[in-house]
Amino acid sequence: MVAPALHAISDDLSIVSFVQQMLILSSFMIAYAVGPLFLGPLSEIFGRVPVLRWSNFLFLIFNTASGSVTDRDSMIALRFLSGFCACAPQTVSSMNVEDLNNIVPLLTNRAIDR
């Protein structure tokens, strides 16, 4: 949803350089791509729910804060941090689906594999 707002944001925060305008989008995407490398292992140590809830809570804070910034640098930094937190659902949800394959046989006391 941020892509159509790029011009409005860069007018408001007086960002002239095209690269820096694009950095508002791509700093989010960089963190979004790198984050699973760290959040995946973390979710195998602390459990799926704490990792998912904490990163969602932090995403809420960073995203709300990036709606009220007044300068360029904190905008890009907050977008990076919120991208790092936003990748938790896509990482942890696929792990949840895999977990269910291990859990359902335990609960129903029979193996899915025949």
Add this chain to the structure above:
Amino acid sequence: MIAGKLSSAEKPRRSSAWRLISVPWQGQYVSPRCCNVKLYELINSVGGLIVESISWRFIFWIISIAHVVLQIVGLIFHHESYVPKILADEVRRLKSRTGNSNLHTKWMTRNASILSTLWLNIKRPFIMLTTQPAIQAIGLYRAYFYGVKYLM
């Protein structure tokens, strides 16, 4: 990874689970060919509407509001699914109830600190990415789709 897991499930379960999983992916990659409207573009045009009518700041705030609603649903319905973690909680509960300090699960090794476990787990994807051609091929394929999705 999910596909590998599903292939070991029995057949009716596999087909329904596969359909469930592939719905969001079809929304991203397949629907532009059959109906010419992508969900992604639809959401983006909503963003354009918000910018023109209110302010760009409300794009972030509206995402936050929707996020809060989803999180409340998640707080109620999302439970722990990682088996070692569930059993570790159970062990902690039993330890405090019975006072038996010898209880442990098969995943609890005595001399592993959190940092060394974290380092081992963070190292693993890099080793797999640099040594396994199967993962490199899938990684290239997904990277191509990722790029196409965000260029369009």
